[in-house]
Amino acid sequence: MPLKEKTKILVIFGYPGIGDILLASPVLRALYNYYNEVEFTLFVRKISSLSSVFNIIPHCEKVVFYDKNIEHKSNLSFFRLCMSLRKEKFDLAVVLHHSPRNSIVSFLSGAKNRIGFDYGINKIFLTKHITPNENQNIIYYYADILKTIGIKEFNPRPWIIKQNIKKVKNRIVFSIGSSWHRKEWPPENFAFLANMLCKAGHEIVLVGSDKDIEKANIIALNSAVTNMVNKTKNLLDLCKIIESSSLLICPDTASLHIARGLDTKTISLFGPTSPIIYGPLPEEELDHKVIYKNLPCSNRCIDKECPDNVCMKEITPDEVYKKAIEILSNQ
Structure with a gap:
């Protein structure tokens, strides 16, 4: 993918807990370091415990929460939410979950490039996909996705904002x-x-x-x-x-x-x-x-x-x- 002045990236988490997001944060760091300038939009299920997790990860100001139980319970309301993402004109969608539903979100978002895992029917909705090694640490499992776009430099430590507090x-x-x-x-x-x-x-x-x-x-x-x-x-x-x-x-x-x-x-x-x-x-x-x-x-x-x-x-x-x-x- 050619480098641009600003690369708009949609990251789709699926059904995570706080730990899942922190374990995926090295992928965000790798993407941020690879492109000249990045604007992330995070797409994640609305769960009360996740309300502040993106405040401790750098450059995660834009978050789209979908409410599976109330606001976006119907297929129509969920479809409308996904279609509303198109106005962002994403350059890349990164799907960090194997559920086909999340690959469909990437497709509906209109992102030009869509990368993720090739489970089941996922590959129909993705432009590039990979079969991950499930017998490795989950951090490297997520990082396998980066291989589809040629990113080789990867720091596996969770990406968290430091406040420089003395121990x-x-x-x-x-x-x-x-x-x-x-x-x-x-x-x-x-x-x-x-x-x-x-x-x-x-x-x-x-x-x-x-x-x-x-x-x-x-x-x-x-x-x-x-x-x-x-x-x-x-x-x-x-x-x-x-x-x-x-x-x-x-x-x-x-x-x-x-x-x-x-x-x-x-x-x-x-x-x-x-x-x-x-x-x-x-x-x-x-x-x-x-x-x-x-x-x-x-x-x-x-x-x-x-x-x-x-x-x-x-x-x-x-x-x-x-x-x-x-x-x-x-x-």
Whole structure:
């Protein structure tokens, strides 16, 4: 595609969570660096939790939310929304989801060039498509799309706005919740770990959403922690806390990817999901540790058949503590 004074790019996310968008953000960086000047428009499903995620990623001022449940529930209203995109005269549409519905959005947008994955009938609506390698980290899965337009330079770290906040040497953040309860570590384990780290002279800060208040109260009951659960106004506030900290300890959740983008070291606790697909990259191992038991049911968790969340309960506070001391000693 020839370079222009300004390249207008439509990025279609499909059905994402905050973590999915952060994991796709390196693709936005690669596109931004490849073209002379870029104007992004993001097309994403309207979900309350996504309202502030684009405020922490550079150059994401224009967002089109579609409301699957109310405003754009009918096929006609959704069609009209897609057709309204044509006025932007997009040079490129990038489809970051394999659903044919999203490839159809790219086609209806009128974008001259449309790239994405070649699942099913997608290739009918795309000008260029690729079969991705599904056995790799999701960041590189998304990046495969860039090969269709010849982009080779790629920085896999999440693209997040830094606020240049100085790190507090002994501050450790616990991000205690997750979008799926099967990924959560027991609050009693967080409490035990907090006691050990506080005794070793570390400051512990708890972060999470309103769904995590009860867990936070359990952790804070017998520990000298700073409880910021449900007290951050938006993701920008959460980023400030994480950027100021030396270490983040969390399950497989969006906070992990925020920390990676802000140069904060991490220990991530994986159970029902695969760290190979959703965790830090192998080249980040020095600063981003993973604890994962890899049980026979891991990575193919059937929620209704799980009696006790054993994959997360097998991770002990002692082993997390040892990892924390190890990673902090490398500062």
